[in-house]
Amino acid sequence: MTRVGFLYPGHSAQDDYQAFAEMIGGGVELPVVHTLMREDAHRVDALLDVGGPDVLAEGADRLAEMGVDAAVWACTSGSFVFGWDGARDQVAGVRAHARAPASSTSFAFVHALRQLRVHDVAIAATYPDDVSAKFVEFLSAAGVNVVSLASHGVPTAAEVGVLEPDGVVDFVVSNDHSAATAVLVPDTALHSAALVEPLEALLGKPVLTANQVSVWEGLRLAGAARVEKGPGTLFRSGTDLVDTALHVH
Structure with missing residues (x-):
């Protein structure tokens, strides 16, 4: 069983992850840990708070307790607002607390584009x-x-x-x-x-x-086989990145 855990702010489309799990089929679990969202707002200041290190550390600790094979901070805006270097630091914090390979949705988009050339x-x-x-x-x-x-x-x-x-x-x-x-x-x-x-x-x-690339990225980091069963060209392309320089581990 491959278990990829997702840190997900609030409760808007978390059921997407169960839908992806059903599409991919047996042998994959995609549990979601809901992280604190003090204010639901698409504003830069609010998003910086949503992706703060204290918030993510608490959620990643819970993923560690689940024994996940990989962890993904599943929030595009709550990662890219930190800029490239800040988003890398964010992922490093998740990795340390989850005790597993980690990434975020923003990096997942970049890696997916590399995969598809x-x-x-x-x-x-x-x-x-x-x-x-x-x-x-x-x-x-x-x-x-x-x-x-x-x-x-x-x-x-x-x-x-x-x-x-x-x-x-x-x-x-x-x-x-x-x-x-x-x-x-x-x-x-x-x-x-x-x-x-x-x-x-x-x-x-x-x-x-966003949810598609997050799932693909998590399965890639976890080394999952048969990831091609997910929806879209991305999943059918496999998981071997063309350019490994941008991996986030």
Whole structure:
């Protein structure tokens, strides 16, 4: 049994992880530990608090008690707002407390793009403009070229969690770009397990969602076999990264 643990702020789309586990099949457990969210707000100051070291240490200690094979801080905005170096420090803290290989959703996006050999991306983000811009900065530090950015402007994770699937599909499809070879949808508060395959069929290119890349990253770090059973081009590509320089262990 491979057990990958996720630190997840609040209660917006945590059921996505069970949905991914069911898609992947037997031999994989994806337990979620809910971390403290003092304020649910897509604002930089609130997100810095959500991803604070004290908050993550407490959750990672619980993952250690579960004996997880890998740990992922499953919050895109709560990792990229710290910048590249800050996000690496964040992951190091999770690794130390969880006593297992660790990463975060932000690094998972970068590693997934390396896996798919994708350089040019479009972003369809649920965040306000200023928060979305921080994600662009993070990706730029990894050498990713963002050809277009759309911000939905949803102020809270709770509101993202109840977005209608049809509306999400329309938002993502309408914000693709002809120069992009993949579309990124960066918010773990968004239910996406059932949307990856339909979106890829509509767009004809890889679509990477936050919960999807988080699960893939955790399984990769845990050395799980048969990860290709998950949804989307990413899972079908396997787990052997082209560029190992950006691994976060």
